[in-house]
Amino acid sequence: MSSITSPRKTIDITRSPSEFDIDDETGFMPHQPLPKLPSKYAIWELALSNASEALVLGTDDGDDAMNKRHKGEAWRSNIKSWLVLDVVDLQSDKLLLQRAHHVLAYLLHYFVHSIPSEDASAVHVPESLAVPLVEVSRLLGIAPVLTYADTVLWNWELINPAQQLSIENMRVLDVFSGTDDERFFHSVNYTVELRGVEALHIIDEYNRLPNLATYIATSKVARDLDRLTGIIEDISDIIQSVQPLCDPHVFYWEIRPWFCGSDASGPDATGWIYDGVPDCHLLDLSGPSGGQSALMHALDVFLNIDFSLREKRLPAPSEQNKGGDGGFMKRMRRYMPGQHRDYLLHLADTPRSVRELARNTPSLREPYDAAVMALKKLRDLHMRIVCRYIVNMSRTKREIPAGCPVSAMMDRMDRQKSQNSDQAAVRGTGGNEVSRLLKATRDATRRAMLKDNI
Numbered sequence: 463m464s465s466i467t468s469p470r471k472t473i474d475i476t477r478s479p480s481e482f483d484i485d486d487e488t489g490f491m492p493h494q495p496l497p498k499l500p501s502k503y504a505i506w507e508l509a510l511s512n513a514s515e516a517l518v519l520g521t522d523d524g525d526d527a528m529n530k531r532h533k534g535e536a537w538r539s540n541i542k543s544w545l546v547l548d549v550v551d552l553q554s555d556k557l558l559l560q561r562a563h564h565v566l567a568y569l570l571h572y573f574v575h576s577i578p579s580e581d582a583s584a585v586h587v588p589e590s591l592a593v594p595l596v597e598v599s600r601l602l603g604i605a606p607v608l609t610y611a612d613t614v615l616w617n618w619e620l621i622n623p624a625q626q627l628s629i630e631n632m633r634v635l636d637v638f639s640g641t642d643d644e645r646f647f648h649s650v651n652y653t654v655e656l657r658g659v660e661a662l663h664i665i666d667e668y669n670r671l672p673n674l675a676t677y678i679a680t681s682k683v684a685r686d687l688d689r690l691t692g693i694i695e696d697i698s699d700i701i702q703s704v705q706p707l708c709d710p711h712v713f714y715w716e717i718r719p720w721f722c723g724s725d726a727s728g729p730d731a732t733g734w735i736y737d738g739v740p741d742c743h744l745l746d747l748s749g750p751s752g753g754q755s756a757l758m759h760a761l762d763v764f765l766n767i768d769f770s771l772r773e774k775r776l777p778a779p780s781e782q783n784k785g786g787d788g789g790f791m792k793r794m795r796r797y798m799p800g801q802h803r804d805y806l807l808h809l810a811d812t813p814r815s816v817r818e819l820a821r822n823t824p825s826l827r828e829p830y831d832a833a834v835m836a837l838k839k840l841r842d843l844h845m846r847i848v849c850r851y852i853v854n855m856s857r858t859k860r861e862i863p864a865g866c867p868v869s870a871m872m873d874r875m876d877r878q879k880s881q882n883s884d885q886a887a888v889r890g891t892g893g894n895e896v897s898r899l900l901k902a903t904r905d906a907t908r909r910a911m912l913k914d915n916i
């Protein structure tokens with residue numbers, strides 16, 4: 463009997479997904495919308511509810527935005543004047559800590575990105591935001607910045623609280639741009655998360671099979687791999703559905719700038735300074751990314767995708783993707799809630815890799831390869847979307863109302879900017895080069911297929 467089929471080699475089944483804050487029905491999302499913060503923290507909640515009305519992007523110099531700038535000034539001054547609140551009243555309740563992270567991280571990005579660009583010397587985040595955000599993040603084991611958890615996992619409410627949770631009965635809570643495009647963008651992500659819950663069950667059931675060496679077990683694994691392929695294909699369709707309702711131009715110019723983190727312009731950019739936080743240059747301050755979805759990581763771990771090219775697999779890496787993903791996926795885990803990160807470590811610890819099982823069991827090779835191929839196709843599709851929403855849009859310019867007195871000057875500046883950006887790499891979360899990264903993750907996925915590796 464090969465070691466992979468040994469009955470003793472099971473994951474520690476005493477640890478169920480619920481121990482890692484994974485819900486049976488909603489997966490990595492909480493079972494219910496998060497509660498509002500207690501009255502002691504009402505100023506945080508109030509500032510968030512006023513933010514979208516008061517604030518515009520600091521890079522926006524259209525007439526409407528210029529007329530609103532004084533409101534933004536007042537909103538930011540108010541935050542600077544706050545006392546630094548301690549978070550002791552929150553620390554025993556995880557849902558309140560999550561809500562506090564969501565509120566403070568949104569306030570942080572509103573604060574930083576509404577500063578008029580001509581004033582943008584070093585960005586100082588006031589103590590009243592920085593200190594509690596860092597403390598709450600420490601308690602949750604998550605980065606002290608806007609993350610995928612804030613924009614997706616914790617960013618929804620029920621339309622009718624008396625009815626059950628379903629996609630139709632959910633809506634997005636907070637959007638920076640006030641556009642339906644942004645709402646739709648986040649709702650696509652939480653639809654992916656909910657569709658993925660079945661995959662988490664498949665993974666859990668696989669790890670609980672008492673003995674993989676039986677015909678019954680092998681048949682179940684084959685069926686479940688087929689189901690997994692169907693789930694990954696559905697996730698691709700959901701990602702694809704972003705296209706008609708989230709306009710690429712709106713996404714690139716009105717939504718995405720709010721998400722940028724401290725290092726969005728590349729590793730040499732001046733980072734944000736968190737006042738009152740010692741050694742703040744050591745904090746993880748890239749913005750949110752789909753790369754922080756623990757669901758997507760769980761699929762990768764289960765199927766044994768090797769992003770760091772530790773294993774010798776074929777086809778051999780091209781010159782361009784020799785460096786693998788440059789540690790991106792590993793880094794993105796630091797932006798997940800700590801318990802979800804622990805779950806991924808726990809999964810990776812299993813001594814019964816499904817890839818090894820399929821390698822040693824001819825009837826499982828095709829179903830395994832089909833699941834990997836579906837994930838590779840998902841990444842192909844995702845790359846096309848990124849190309850449409852980011853790479854192509856980086857060559858466009860923000861529209862300026864016709865007849866605006868400064869439009870001629872802006873046109874000139876934009877022309878210069880786009881000439882420069884033709885030469886510069888398009889950057890994503892953490893200032894990484896987007897195209898190179900996505901090709902590396904797509905090719906690493908393809909390399910897991912057994913058909914070329916037996």
Ligand code: HEM
Binds near residue numbers: 847892
């Ligand atoms: C308009 C839609 C989307 C755009 C423009 C977009 C953009 C990007 C970009 C630029 C990256 C590169 C890394 C980074 O900068 O963060 C990325 C990575 C990633 N995105 Fe998306 N994304 C979109 C939708 C989604 C959706 C719906 C998911 C599903 C959860 C997703 C999952 C991922 C994952 C897992 C990565 C890490 C790289 C990889 O696994 O290949 N994205 N995305």
